[in-house]
Amino acid sequence: MKIVVLIKQVPDTEEERTLDAVTGGLDRQTGENVVDEVAERALEAALSYKDAHKGTEVVLVSMGPATANQALRKCLSMGADSAVHVLDDTLAGSDIGRTSAVLAAALRHTGFDVIIAGNESTDGRGGVVPAMVAEHLGLPHLSFMNSVEIADDTVVGERAAENGTLRVRASLPAVISVTERSPAARFPNFKGIMTAKRKPLTTLALGDLDMDPAFAGAGRSVVVSTRERPARTAGKKIVDEGNAGVELAEFLVAGRLI
Numbered sequence: 001m002k003i004v005v006l007i008k009q010v011p012d013t014e015e016e017r018t019l020d021a022v023t024g025g026l027d028r029q030t031g032e033n034v035v036d037e038v039a040e041r042a043l044e045a046a047l048s049y050k051d052a053h054k055g056t057e058v059v060l061v062s063m064g065p066a067t068a069n070q071a072l073r074k075c076l077s078m079g080a081d082s083a084v085h086v087l088d089d090t091l092a093g094s095d096i097g098r099t100s101a102v103l104a105a106a107l108r109h110t111g112f113d114v115i116i117a118g119n120e121s122t123d124g125r126g127g128v129v130p131a132m133v134a135e136h137l138g139l140p141h142l143s144f145m146n147s148v149e150i151a152d153d154t155v156v157g158e159r160a161a162e163n164g165t166l167r168v169r170a171s172l173p174a175v176i177s178v179t180e181r182s183p184a185a186r187f188p189n190f191k192g193i194m195t196a197k198r199k200p201l202t203t204l205a206l207g208d209l210d211m212d213p214a215f216a217g218a219g220r221s222v223v224v225s226t227r228e229r230p231a232r233t234a235g236k237k238i239v240d241e242g243n244a245g246v247e248l249a250e251f252l253v254a255g256r257l258i
Contacts, residue, residue: 001053001150003046004110005080006103006117006130007062009071010036013122019226025093026123028065035071038118040078040185042178045148046116047079047186057081061106063091063099069201077188077196084110088206093220096124100132105209107137112173114155119144119177130177140170146181 011017015031043060050056060075060083062068072083086106094102107115115134120127134141142148146165148157155176156169188196236251238244252258 001049001056001113001152002059002111003049003056003114003116003150004059004061004107004112005039005043005046005075006115006133007039007043007060007068007071007075007083008036008118008121008123009033009062009064009068010121010123013037017123019223023093023223025221025223028067033067033071035074036118036121036123037185038120038122038178038180040075041180041182042116042118042176043075043078043080044183044185045150045176045178046114048183049150050079059084059110059112061103061110062086063094063102063106065092069203072201073196074188076199076201077192078186079192080199082199083201085201085203086206086209087203090206093222095221096126096129096132098220100129101136102206102209102211103129104133104136105211106204107133109204109209114150114172115139115175116148117175117177119179130175134175137173137175139173139175141175141177142168142170143177145176145178148176148178148182 010033011026011028012032012034017031018027019025020027046058050058058080060072060080062072062083063086066087069085072085076083084106086102091098091102117130119130131141131143142155142157144159145157146159148155153172154169155172155174156167158165158167238247
């Protein structure tokens with residue numbers, strides 16, 4: 001079984017995130033960049049299967065700047081076997097359409113039996129890249145999975161629905177996207193950290209994926225203007241002097257809340 005996990009490096013969600021004043025894009029230089037938490041949970045799903053099925057190969061695939069190799073090395077220390085980093089300056093600022101097309105090309109390059117990803121990244125929050133990758137590859141997609149069970153030729157799991165829980169399945173190969181309700185990722189141990197330095201990490205440019213060079217000029221997001229979010233203002237405190245109910249009702253009416 002060959003399981004490929006899509007990994008993304010994102011700004012630390014515990015730090016204040018800001019936009020770059022020049023490009024209008026998310027500033028990824030001033031704060032710490034980390035592995036996206038939901039992507040780590042996707043990796044945990046793959047590693048849990050590997051723990052019970054010796055001979056399983058877990059491969060990481062990421063598209064991003066040079067610093068993304070730090071995220072891949074961490075994931076290798078957690079137990080993945082190898083990694084592929086799509087690194088090309090022409091891909092900077094790619095929108096989700098181009099991102100999904102490049103990831104699909106990288107996946108064709110690596111080969112796979114199962115592809116696992118987080119349902120959405122904490123920086124973009126688009127939530128559609130796994131589905132678009134599945135469409136490019138012509139594969140079934142089990143989305144927003146809270147639990148995953150991988151067998152030799154099928155994958156089964158549960159996803160939340162509006163009025164309950166759905167148990168869904170698909171034949172392999174397939175794409176799976178997991179949510180934050182899936183099991184938390186393990187921590188790297190000392191042996192994993194040391195062996196990660198020797199595990200293969202392949203860097204691929206756009207030309208290595210047999211993609212049309214003209215594709216590099218399409219699908220880039222351009223921010224035309226930005227402005228900071230207004231500072232929060234203090235709320236109005238109502239002291240009940242016999243008319244608090246009326247004041248509260250007037251406040252709700254003014255805000256069109258009733």
